[in-house]
Amino acid sequence: MSEEHPGIRRFREEHARRGGRGEIVVLPDGVHTAALAAEALGCEVGAIANSLLFDADGSPVLVLTSGAHRVDPVVTAERIGVASLRRASPDFVREHTGQVIGGVSPFAHPAPLPTYLDPWLARHEVVWAAAGHPAAVFSTTYEELRDITGATPVEVV
Template identity: 80%
Template sequence: MAGHEEVGYGADMSTEHQSVTRFREELTRRGGQGEVRVLPESVHTAALAAQALGCEVGAIANSLLFDADGAPVLVLTSGAHRVNTELVARRIGVSSLRRATPEFVREHTGQVIGGVSPMAHPAPVPTYLDPWLARHEVVWAAAGHPAALFATTYAELLAMTGATPVEVE
């Protein structure tokens, strides 16, 4: 993959959102090689992201933060899948997984729903990765803001996040 592409909001690079800047720094620190792309508009769903990038929805890695009895759990899943929370809770050994509130997401990731990246959080978050993403040569994930995404591979994402593979359906 190509190196980091310097893309900001419009022509003025000084307007890049601070969460994207923090993400770029963390991506570099972890040895990520993929392009960071900031789109003109937010893409809050995998379908919108896939349409904007010209890829299959299954190649979008959704970063979904769950509340496991007050503790954060991050599940990186293919945009083609819905997370079966009961099944995943059993597989990862927690009593339950509930969708996190926007406040919980911001507290534990420093980012907003729709832009949660797989890393660059204030503190480590237990992370699980949908093996289905390995079917795609290039995987796109959020880069800290709903309009920012980065290209990676399943293997690179697994290595950079220290995630545990888990079937989500």
């Protein structure tokens, strides 16, 4: 048996500490989009919660959005009360989350991040989100995801 990736291990520990009840699954390496993850998991793409880090004038903002949506940065910035949001660079993402793009989990970061949650995810009984590595996901519910992240619901489109 191979050793678990450190990012997944850190996520697993924080998930347990926060009382997460979902299953952690490691998918094949080629599953690197919401659509491919949904296919591998047998769910709708809208049930995939993408963890997207944005740069709000140098400050990180995490948006957990349905795989069926693209975040409108202008509308979302206005709704959360920041001047602007732009997609974060890979270095900015790693600095603020300790993870790489494609594997950013909704929590288990070096420091707490302001986090917003797409209410569209509530339409799904089970939601899947990244678990600290691009090939790892965990199951949860909208309510549990909101509660364990402390996220504020906000329409992102």
